[in-house]
Amino acid sequence: MNRKLCFIAVLGATVALSSCSKKLGQFKSDYFSVNPNPLEVVGEKVPATVTGRVPQKFFVKNAEVTVTPYLVFNGTEVASQSYRFQGEKVRGNNPVISYDNGGTVTIPVGYEYQPEMIQSELELAFTVNQGKKQYVLPRVKVATGVVATAAFATASTVAPSIAPDAFQRVINEKYAADIMFLINRANIRADQLKTNAMDELRKEILETSDNASRELKEININSYASPEGAYDWNYELAEKREVNTVKYMEDQLKKDKITEFGELTKNFTAEDWEGFKELVSKSNIQDKDLILSVLAMYKDPEQREREIRNLANVFEVLADQILPQLRYSRITASIDVIGKSDKEIQDLFKSNPQELSIEEILYCATLTNNNDERMRIYETAARIYPNDYRTWNNLGATQYVAGDFAAAKANFQKALSLKSNCPEAKMNLGLIAVLDKDLAKANEYFGSAAGAEGLNNALGIYYLKMGDNAAAARSFGDSKTNNAAVAQILTKDYSKAKATLSAIANPDATTYYLMAVLGARTNNESMVITNLRQAVRLDKNLAKVASEDLEFANFNLSQAL
Numbered sequence: 136m137n138r139k140l141c142f143i144a145v146l147g148a149t150v151a152l153s154s155c156s157k158k159l160g161q162f163k164s165d166y167f168s169v170n171p172n173p174l175e176v177v178g179e180k181v182p183a184t185v186t187g188r189v190p191q192k193f194f195v196k197n198a199e200v201t202v203t204p205y206l207v208f209n210g211t212e213v214a215s216q217s218y219r220f221q222g223e224k225v226r227g228n229n230p231v232i233s234y235d236n237g238g239t240v241t242i243p244v245g246y247e248y249q250p251e252m253i254q255s256e257l258e259l260a261f262t263v264n265q266g267k268k269q270y271v272l273p274r275v276k277v278a279t280g281v282v283a284t285a286a287f288a289t290a291s292t293v294a295p296s297i298a299p300d301a302f303q304r305v306i307n308e309k310y311a312a313d314i315m316f317l318i319n320r321a322n323i324r325a326d327q328l329k330t331n332a333m334d335e336l337r338k339e340i341l342e343t344s345d346n347a348s349r350e351l352k353e354i355n356i357n358s359y360a361s362p363e364g365a366y367d368w369n370y371e372l373a374e375k376r377e378v379n380t381v382k383y384m385e386d387q388l389k390k391d392k393i394t395e396f397g398e399l400t401k402n403f404t405a406e407d408w409e410g411f412k413e414l415v416s417k418s419n420i421q422d423k424d425l426i427l428s429v430l431a432m433y434k435d436p437e438q439r440e441r442e443i444r445n446l447a448n449v450f451e452v453l454a455d456q457i458l459p460q461l462r463y464s465r466i467t468a469s470i471d472v473i474g475k476s477d478k479e480i481q482d483l484f485k486s487n488p489q490e491l492s493i494e495e496i497l498y499c500a501t502l503t504n505n506n507d508e509r510m511r512i513y514e515t516a517a518r519i520y521p522n523d524y525r526t527w528n529n530l531g532a533t534q535y536v537a538g539d540f541a542a543a544k545a546n547f548q549k550a551l552s553l554k555s556n557c558p559e560a561k562m563n564l565g566l567i568a569v570l571d572k573d574l575a576k577a578n579e580y581f582g583s584a585a586g587a588e589g590l591n592n593a594l595g596i597y598y599l600k601m602g603d604n605a606a607a608a609r610s611f612g613d614s615k616t617n618n619a620a621v622a623q624i625l626t627k628d629y630s631k632a633k634a635t636l637s638a639i640a641n642p643d644a645t646t647y648y649l650m651a652v653l654g655a656r657t658n659n660e661s662m663v664i665t666n667l668r669q670a671v672r673l674d675k676n677l678a679k680v681a682s683e684d685l686e687f688a689n690f691n692l693s694q695a696l
Contacts, residue, residue: 159193164189164276175282178601179248184198187239194237199264202220205257206255207255208254209254213246220232252643253283255279258278260274284686288600293618295563296528296593297529298550305474311466312328314380323383340393343395353397353400354468356402356465357404358402358404359404362406362461366406376463380466406436422449480498483495484512500529524550534688544567551564566582595608599622604622616669623648632653633653648680650694654666655687660690663690664690664692
């Protein structure tokens with residue numbers, strides 16, 4: 136063999152051997168990039184992606200490396216899932232890094248969020264298996280700190296759903312009685328004024344004159360003629376029936392000395408085809424479908440009558456069973472029943488709550504904004520009306536607001552046991568599940584809570600905790616809450632977030648803190664300082680939080696803290 140060729144062959148073999156036998160060198164931090172850096176809280180987790188770019192002539196061919204990402208904080212550390220990659224000579228199924236060309240590896244990272252993580256370092260630990268040897272390489276720091284703005288969103292501040300009362304201060308009641316007429320007659324017969332319905336109507340009208348809680352708003356008279364015979368005759372007949380009925384009513388009101396009755400209105404219908412159609416459709420007449428088809432086919436009233444009269448056998452039945460019911464005047468009294476005033480309800484709750492109806496006592500709770508007072512009202516409601524699911528749900532809602540989540544959960548479950556499809560209790564139990572970090576259960580509850588007041592806000596916090604910030608922002612819509620502002624900040628809709636925070640009716644320390652975050656993200660130093668100062672004034676604990684928060688890394692906070 137040519138000596139030169141022999142030398143090259145020996146040299147190549149030596150290089151190949153050395154690339155397998157030598158130890159792997161130390162990894163350097165600039166081999167790796169992290170997205171995002173610093174890390175960020177997403178939902179309840181801290182996810183990131185580490186990308187490693189291994190240089191040429193670095194990764195020995197018979198080495199297998201196990202990389203374990205550690206988040207180190209507060210004297211402790213937590214590990215993410217380990218990741219393996221290998222050289223070209225290793226038998227295995229891991230990604231291969233070329234010795235000659237180097238390569239790229241992608242390492243997914245994820246941790247359950249803990250508040251102490253805001254001051255942390257992401258380190259990569261390396262364990263090398265090379266042939267029969269195993270050794271550890273020095274760790275490499277690849278990222279510093281965690282931005283935890285998402286953690287300011289919490290289910291504890293979502294307003295639980297209140298099951299509404301059905302209280303109405305003014306309830307309109309209508310009482311009616313009919314005066315029946317003979318065919319082609321308009322005179323009122325004496326026996327028609329002595330029916331039970333007429334006696335009851337007069338009694339109700341009389342009661343309004345002596346009762347401050349009842350007000351006669353209107354008396355309405357509608358008079359009708361049955362749809363047989365000439366239209367002009369029926370028009371005149373119906374009008375006469377109206378005149379006679381109105382005169383009777385006016386005389387009776389004068390006799391009973393009733394002067395306050397709102398308005399007496401009147402109307403007449405020459406031929407009551409609508410009433411005719413309704414009576415026929417509800418009847419047992421054998422040929423009723425034929426009759427109804429005639430009505431549908433012809434719109435002219437006189438033609439309708441001719442066609443129906445042509446059905447000789449049918450018309451006899453109509454004349455006997457249907458038409459007599461369409462010769463009448465109906466007198467209707469519209470009476471407003473006026474309930475207790477707010478003060479009367481509140482005074483009665485204090486003195487004798489048993490005298491309040493369930494609707495009144497539930498309404499009483501809406502007359503105060505004091506949560507402790509509401510809780511006392513709902514406790515009383517649950518004692519007096521224990522079978523009404525609303526009392527337990529609403530009691531649980533006040534306990535939720537007070538932070539007693541265990542008691543709240545028990546009462547939401549009690550409400551659900553009384554009404555299995557109660558949307559308010561389901562939404563509220565979904566909030567409890569979010570607090571318990573059981574997002575699958577929360578999704579189940581929210582999915583069957585359609586119609587519950589405040590469901591969009593509950594879904595918003597659910598999506599935030601799932602890490603779907605865009606869905607959260609959509610769900611919150613125009614809600615003016617801290618949680619909605621967090622979703623808008625995370626989706627970088629800073630103008631809407633500012634509008635949301637500015638519109639919160641009762642801003643708290645978190646409201647001002649989030650406004651300071653907006654200031655930092657829009658490089659508005661005065662906005663940062665002014666709002667942080669107010670946040671710390673309301674909650675001194677936020678001073679330490681702000682001093683460690685990477686949102687403010689580029690600002691001097693000495694004036695605010």
